[in-house]
Amino acid sequence: MTGRGKLAVVVAHGELAHGLVTAMESVLGPQPNVRWLSNTGKTPAALLAGLEELVRAEGAGRDVYLLSDLKGGSCALACLRTARTSGVRAVLHGANLTLLLEFVMLQHLPAGPFLDALLEKTRASVGATELDGGAGEREPAGAESADGAGATAGAPEGARRISS
């Protein structure tokens, strides 16, 4: 970690960025090292300029992480263009609430382990719970029953079957 620690900037479509930060702060409380930027109402050039300015103003001496929502989207491209010219440590895609929560909770870790743990925990948080009532007769390959019978090979990662 350098200087004043890590800075996260969530860059996302519509109200998502603000919503993610608001949701995260409803769980953990105010986090002055997490900022957000929306592409709504901005030209691509204006989004890029706004992000570069934010990173310049608040990122000096810090490890800056840009969290974009959609890989390949305009927000992600703005992040990558900013990272090219600014001292950004990493650009992450697929931002969700878990990613943001874990960012705050893991930020004390050094950069390498931090990024590994952040991605591992975020990926592990994505899953599905399939219920009998909705699935009909379909037996999802590898789904695990609620009584802990265990997962079968080929199951969607994190899927659990709950008998109703």
Add this chain to the structure above:
Amino acid sequence: MKVALFRVDDRLIHGQVVIGWSRRLLPSRIVVVDDRIAADPWERDLLASAAPPETPAEFLTVGEAARAMRPDPSPARAGTRGDGAGASGGGGAGAVVLFDTPAVALQLADAGFTVPELNVGGLHREGGREVTPYLFVLPADEAALRELARRGTRLYAQDVPDGRRVEAAALLGALAAAGRSEP
């Protein structure tokens, strides 16, 4: 080159193209026609990274695109750049071809290939006049669109596949109306 969609969008490869149009059209590749980007390895790599893994991105100059798209029985292929599979016909639904402004489509017409149908899907010009919530155009954009229409290109405005399609007459009328409402 078989083409499924010609589109003007100043964001080029981005979410609406990658998720919206590509999932719907299943293009064989995404082709960006742009002299500047074709000459800039970093921009090519950046935009190629935004394309879906199963859909190669290709970057052509206007001249290369004109050669690739002109009906030509010769087997010669136009030069290509980027990580695409070349400008040959290809399978599937054909390519999605992107221009960042209507002026590039007009340059392509000047170079010998007139786009038959052009989706005007995103222009967010600083200081531009609002025509639709996704089209903010400058006078130069309007002039290029009108010239394309005059040369036979069927224009329509539509940002996303399930969005409302605004046909040429309405689009050009909206352009004129937006111009009249300027102070």
